[in-house]
Amino acid sequence: MDLNRVDQEKYARLVKLEPDVTCCIGCGSCTASCSAGVFSRTSLRSALLALQNGKEQEALSLLGACMFCGKCLMVCPRGLNTRHMILSIHKIYSET
Amino acid sequence: MMNLLSLLLPLQDVSAEVIDRIPSGYNHFILPYFIGILFCISWLLVGLLRNLASLPAEDRKRLALSLVTPKTAWKNIRDLFCDCLFHTKIWKRKPLLGYMHSAIAFGWFMLIILGHCEVALFVPKHLSFKEGNLFYPIFYRFFVWANPEHTTLRGSLFFFLMDFFLLYVLSGIGLAMFKRIRSIALGMRHTTKPSLADRVALYALWSIFPLRLLAESFTANLSGGSFLTYSANVLLRWLFGENLYIMPWWWAYSIALGLFFFAMPFSRYMHILTEPLLILYRNAGLKIRTLNRGFGEAEIYACSSCGLCLDACPMNIQKKNLRFSSVYLIRFLRRHNQAKVDRIADKCLQCGKCAQLCPVGVNAPAMRVVQRSLSNNVIPYHYAYMQDVAAAAPASQGKVLYFAGCMTRLTPRIIKGVEKVLQTAGIDYVFADKEGGLCCGRPLMLAGRTDAARKAIEANRQMILSSGCTTLLVSCPICYKVFREEYDLPGIRIVHYTEFIQELIASGKLSMEKDGTRYVYHDPCELGRGCGIYEEPRAVLSQAGTLCHASKERDESLCCGGSLGSLTLNYKDRGKITEGALETLLAENPECIVTACPLCLKTFSEKSAVPVKDFAEVVAGHLPQASA
Incomplete structure (x- = not known):
C-alpha cells in the first residue's frame, strides 16, 4: 500500500474533531468488552489502527456492527469518548 | 411648596374634560394599546393556524377527538387552571416563586375578568366589538364617572376587588424586580440572561401595573376607587392640589400595554398563550x-x-x-x-x-x-448478525426471563445478587443473555439513531416473544425504560428487579434480616424520573438497614455522570458531576450508597469514598441463610 496516496485530509479532520483519537493507547479494553464483538468482528482499537494505515473501508467495517451500548466508554482507561469517536468516524469516512 | 409643584406639573381643570370624555367612550390615548393588541392578536392567530396546519393529519384528528372526550376535556380544564393560572407546580417546589408568578398571572387574569364583568353589568353595550370591546373594559376607570355618593354595593364590591387584585399583581411585580437583583432569595441560584425582546417586554410588563395604579389613582375622585386607588388619590390631591393632570398617566399606561403586546410575540412571554395550546396537545397524546x-x-x-x-x-x-x-x-x-x-x-x-x-x-x-x-440517523449500520441472535431464543415457556443487558455484564456482582435472590425465592428463571446479548436499543435511541435502534428492538422483541416467557425481568433501568416504552410484548410482564424483589418480600417468598447499616438510595434517572419507580427500592432497603435521605432525591436526584445520554461530555466533566451527585448522597453520612443501575454503580464506585453497592447485592447479603 502506498501511504502517500491515502487521503490524509479526512484523518486530519477526524483528529481535529476528536483529539481523543491520538490519545488512544491501544490497550484493547474497548474490544474486549464490546457487546457487538461477541457476534461480529468489531473493534474500535483496530479501526483506529486501520485509519492510521489508510485502510478506511476496513475501519468502517469494523464499526458497522456497533450497537452504541457504551461499554467501551465505561472501560476506557484513558477516559476517551469512544462513542462520539465512532459517530465521527462514520460521518467523516462514509461521505461519498 | 404647592406652588412649586404646580409649576413643575402643570395642572389642568378636569371638570370640562370629564363631561367631554364620558359620553364619547373614546380617547386618543387608547391607540398605542389598541394597535399593540391588534398586532398581537393577528400575529398569534396566524401562528396558531400555521401551527395547526403543520400538525400531521393523524395528530389533528387526535386533538379534535380529545377535545370532545369528557375525560381529556376535564383534564384539560384542570391543567389549564392549575398550570396556567395557579402554577401549582411552582408553588410546590418554591412557594415564594409560586406566589410571585401566580400573583402576576392569576392577578392579571382576575383584573381582566372582573373588568369585563364590571362593564357587562354597568355598560353592557361596550362589550360589543363595535363599541370598543378591545379597549373599553381595560380603561373603564377613565371612561366611566361614578358619583361616589351614588356608588351601589355592587359598584363598591367591584372597586374593592379591582383594587385588591391590582395590589396582588403589584406585590408579584415587586418580587419579580427583587428577583432580578437577588434571585437566590426566591430560591433560584441561576437565572436566564434575557434577550433584547425579553427585556423590552419585561420592562413594559413591570411598568404596566404601577402605571395603572397611578392612572387609576389620578382619576379615583371622578371615577371611584377603593382602598388603594382612592387613598392614593387623596394623597395626590393633597400633594398636587384638587385639579390633577390625569392624561399623561393614561397615555403612559396605554403605551406600556401597547409595548408589551407588541414585543410579546418575540419574547419569552409567548409562553402565556402557548402553554394552554401545549396542554391541549399533550393531553391529546401528541x-x-x-x-x-x-x-x-x-x-x-x-x-x-x-x-x-x-x-x-x-x-x-x-x-x-x-x-x-x-x-x-x-x-x-x-x-x-x-x-x-x-x-x-x-x-x-x-x-x-x-x-x-x-x-x-x-x-x-x-x-x-x-x-x-x-x-x-443517517449513520450506516450492519446488523445482519442480529437475526441469528433473535433466532436463538432461550426456551423459557411460562418462566421468568432474566435479561441482564450490556452494562450489567460489566458489573457481574449485580448478576450474582439477582441470581442468588431468585434462587432463594425459588423462582424458575432463564438467563437470556448469559453468553452475551444484543443491546436493548436505548443508547442508539438516545443518540438519535432511531432506525438502527428499531433494528435492535425488533431483534430483541423476536427473541423475547419466541422464548415463551411470561415475565421479563431486567436489572438495568436503561433497558427497562425502552422495554416499557418501545417494545410491543403482548402477554409479557416487564418488571425491574426492584419491583420484583419488593413483590417477593411482600408476598412472603423472601425475607430479609435487618442490621444497623445506614444506607442511602440513589435514584437512577431512567428508573426514577424515567419510569416513576421511587418507592419499591426504598421499601426493601428499609428492611435491610436504616435508610438515610440524600439532600436531593426522588425526582430531584442528580445524574451519576456516567449517563449514555451525553454524546460529547468529556471524562473530566463527567467526573465533576459524579462528585456533585456523591456530595448530595452523603448529606446524612450514610455507611453505604445503594443504587439500582449498573451504570450508576460503576460510575460511583470509581469516585466514592463510601462503599457503593447494588440493590440486589444488598438484598442478597441480608437473606436469612447468608447470616447463618
Whole structure:
C-alpha cells in the first residue's frame, strides 16, 4: 500500500474533531468488552489502527456492527469518548 | 411648596374634560394599546393556524377527538387552571416563586375578568366589538364617572376587588424586580440572561401595573376607587392640589400595554398563550416529531425562559456548562441557530430533570433526541448478525426471563445478587443473555439513531416473544425504560428487579434480616424520573438497614455522570458531576450508597469514598441463610 496516496485530509479532520483519537493507547479494553464483538468482528482499537494505515473501508467495517451500548466508554482507561469517536468516524469516512 | 409643584406639573381643570370624555367612550390615548393588541392578536392567530396546519393529519384528528372526550376535556380544564393560572407546580417546589408568578398571572387574569364583568353589568353595550370591546373594559376607570355618593354595593364590591387584585399583581411585580437583583432569595441560584425582546417586554410588563395604579389613582375622585386607588388619590390631591393632570398617566399606561403586546410575540412571554395550546396537545397524546413544527413548535414557544432548568441540570455544577441548559437549547431553536443547537443537543446527559421540574412541562430531552437524529440517523449500520441472535431464543415457556443487558455484564456482582435472590425465592428463571446479548436499543435511541435502534428492538422483541416467557425481568433501568416504552410484548410482564424483589418480600417468598447499616438510595434517572419507580427500592432497603435521605432525591436526584445520554461530555466533566451527585448522597453520612443501575454503580464506585453497592447485592447479603 502506498501511504502517500491515502487521503490524509479526512484523518486530519477526524483528529481535529476528536483529539481523543491520538490519545488512544491501544490497550484493547474497548474490544474486549464490546457487546457487538461477541457476534461480529468489531473493534474500535483496530479501526483506529486501520485509519492510521489508510485502510478506511476496513475501519468502517469494523464499526458497522456497533450497537452504541457504551461499554467501551465505561472501560476506557484513558477516559476517551469512544462513542462520539465512532459517530465521527462514520460521518467523516462514509461521505461519498 | 404647592406652588412649586404646580409649576413643575402643570395642572389642568378636569371638570370640562370629564363631561367631554364620558359620553364619547373614546380617547386618543387608547391607540398605542389598541394597535399593540391588534398586532398581537393577528400575529398569534396566524401562528396558531400555521401551527395547526403543520400538525400531521393523524395528530389533528387526535386533538379534535380529545377535545370532545369528557375525560381529556376535564383534564384539560384542570391543567389549564392549575398550570396556567395557579402554577401549582411552582408553588410546590418554591412557594415564594409560586406566589410571585401566580400573583402576576392569576392577578392579571382576575383584573381582566372582573373588568369585563364590571362593564357587562354597568355598560353592557361596550362589550360589543363595535363599541370598543378591545379597549373599553381595560380603561373603564377613565371612561366611566361614578358619583361616589351614588356608588351601589355592587359598584363598591367591584372597586374593592379591582383594587385588591391590582395590589396582588403589584406585590408579584415587586418580587419579580427583587428577583432580578437577588434571585437566590426566591430560591433560584441561576437565572436566564434575557434577550433584547425579553427585556423590552419585561420592562413594559413591570411598568404596566404601577402605571395603572397611578392612572387609576389620578382619576379615583371622578371615577371611584377603593382602598388603594382612592387613598392614593387623596394623597395626590393633597400633594398636587384638587385639579390633577390625569392624561399623561393614561397615555403612559396605554403605551406600556401597547409595548408589551407588541414585543410579546418575540419574547419569552409567548409562553402565556402557548402553554394552554401545549396542554391541549399533550393531553391529546401528541408526541414530538419535528422541531420548529407542530408539537415541537408549541414546546419551543411555551418555554417561559424562567431558568428553573438551569439549577436542575446536573452539568451546571460547573458554571461553564450553563450555556448547554434546556432554556438555551430552546432559545437557539427559536432563532434557527443550527450550530449552537447541535452543540447544546449533543452535550445533555438526558437525565430528564429539566423536563420533570419544568413548570410548563417542556420535554427538552426529547427535543434533543429529535435534533440528534437529524444528523445521526443517517449513520450506516450492519446488523445482519442480529437475526441469528433473535433466532436463538432461550426456551423459557411460562418462566421468568432474566435479561441482564450490556452494562450489567460489566458489573457481574449485580448478576450474582439477582441470581442468588431468585434462587432463594425459588423462582424458575432463564438467563437470556448469559453468553452475551444484543443491546436493548436505548443508547442508539438516545443518540438519535432511531432506525438502527428499531433494528435492535425488533431483534430483541423476536427473541423475547419466541422464548415463551411470561415475565421479563431486567436489572438495568436503561433497558427497562425502552422495554416499557418501545417494545410491543403482548402477554409479557416487564418488571425491574426492584419491583420484583419488593413483590417477593411482600408476598412472603423472601425475607430479609435487618442490621444497623445506614444506607442511602440513589435514584437512577431512567428508573426514577424515567419510569416513576421511587418507592419499591426504598421499601426493601428499609428492611435491610436504616435508610438515610440524600439532600436531593426522588425526582430531584442528580445524574451519576456516567449517563449514555451525553454524546460529547468529556471524562473530566463527567467526573465533576459524579462528585456533585456523591456530595448530595452523603448529606446524612450514610455507611453505604445503594443504587439500582449498573451504570450508576460503576460510575460511583470509581469516585466514592463510601462503599457503593447494588440493590440486589444488598438484598442478597441480608437473606436469612447468608447470616447463618
